[in-house]
Amino acid sequence: MQSEPVxxxxxxxxxxxxxxxxxxxxxxxxxxxxxxxxxxxxxxHAAAAGTLFGGLAASGWHTAAVTMRLLVASIPVGxxxxxxxxxISWPKPTRPGDVLRVTTTVLDVVPSRSRxxxxxxxxxxxxxxxxxxxxxxxxxxxxxxxxxxxxxxxIQG
Amino acid sequence: MQSEPVxxxxxxxxxxxxxxxxxxxxxxxxxxxxxxxxxxxxxxHAAAAGTLFGGLAASGWHTAAVTMRLLVASIPVGxxxxxxxxxISWPKPTRPGDVLRVTTTVLDVVPSRSRxxxxxxxxxxxxxxxxxxxxxxxxxxxxxxxxxxxxxxxIQG
Numbered sequence: 193m194q195s196e197p198v199x200x201x202x203x204x205x206x207x208x209x210x211x212x213x214x215x216x217x218x219x220x221x222x223x224x225x226x227x228x229x230x231x232x233x234x235x236x237h238a239a240a241a242g243t244l245f246g247g248l249a250a251s252g253w254h255t256a257a258v259t260m261r262l263l264v265a266s267i268p269v270g271x272x273x274x275x276x277x278x279x280i281s282w283p284k285p286t287r288p289g290d291v292l293r294v295t296t297t298v299l300d301v302v303p304s305r306s307r308x309x310x311x312x313x314x315x316x317x318x319x320x321x322x323x324x325x326x327x328x329x330x331x332x333x334x335x336x337x338x339x340x341x342x343x344x345x346x347i348q349g
Numbered sequence: 350m351q352s353e354p355v356x357x358x359x360x361x362x363x364x365x366x367x368x369x370x371x372x373x374x375x376x377x378x379x380x381x382x383x384x385x386x387x388x389x390x391x392x393x394h395a396a397a398a399g400t401l402f403g404g405l406a407a408s409g410w411h412t413a414a415v416t417m418r419l420l421v422a423s424i425p426v427g428x429x430x431x432x433x434x435x436x437i438s439w440p441k442p443t444r445p446g447d448v449l450r451v452t453t454t455v456l457d458v459v460p461s462r463s464r465x466x467x468x469x470x471x472x473x474x475x476x477x478x479x480x481x482x483x484x485x486x487x488x489x490x491x492x493x494x495x496x497x498x499x500x501x502x503x504i505q506g
Contacts, residue, residue: 228414231421231429244431244492252432253414257385260410264388272388274401275409277486281434329434335401 197270211262211294218288249285278332354427368419368451375445406442435489
């Protein structure tokens with residue numbers, strides 16, 4: 193984990209950020225599901241057994257939210273992590289007791305042409321459990337600013 | 350809002366599902382951010398003012414989670430809403446006091462070739478606030494089963 197703030201000029205294709213870990217337990221899964229995704233396979237073992245999940249599983253949005261929590265703590269973008277969007281997939285479900293961690297690779301860094309103070313970075317974040325199964329892949333575009341001191345100099349994007 | 354369960358054979362390209370509404374208030378925004386996206390622009394008015402958001406805004410994942418809540422209550426897929434993934438974007442931030450609703454259009458329905466009991470539906474869900482601004486677009490692929498009674502007959506996918 194890095195702690196120095198990162199700006200556009202610090203990011204290079206191939207850079208990798210590794211997060212800490214977060215254990216998702218059954219109470220977390222059920223609380224998230226009750227609030228945001230109240231479907232039987234996220235709420236109840238017995239009901240989940242007969243579904244496509246074959247047992248209690250976290251909402252994909254819960255996996256996404258925990259992934260974000262891990263990203264915020266491990267990618268110290270100077271202006272914060274502000275995503276415009278991206279592509280998300282959940283190859284396997286997150287289960288009670290899973291310990292998640294996220295590995296993020298910088299795929300692309302593009303300075304803005306119209307706004308010299310910023311650019312767009314494309315990141316691929318893979319969320320894995322303790323068995324190394326990938327439970328989520330999120331490829332996102334995030335807005336990253338240059339160091340403020342550089343901007344008055346009139347850098348061209 | 351429909352209440353009869355929907356199966357693969359009930360879905361057609363162009364079908365539209367309209368959700369109820371959910372008001373996101375400031376306590377919800379801060380609670381979600383504290384748990385999953387603890388960045389200043391999701392936690393504090395003053396800190397948010399000087400950021401790209403120009404004021405307190407909900408985490409995009411909060412908008413996604415509330416959207417899911419609205420989808421679960423408004424698209425009665427017989428086997429539940431199980432997404433394999435999709436493309437998400439947040440054209441505008443969700444603000445305290447925003448009243449969200451979701452309109453979902455069926456873009457594609459493809460029976461599985463290998464598994465006659467199911468298929469994949471592509472859905473485009475647009476989440477709007479009370480001013481009709483689109484705050485999220487999520488295009489997803491979800492697994493939808495046929496009616497169980499049909500399966501023993503040996504329907505070809």
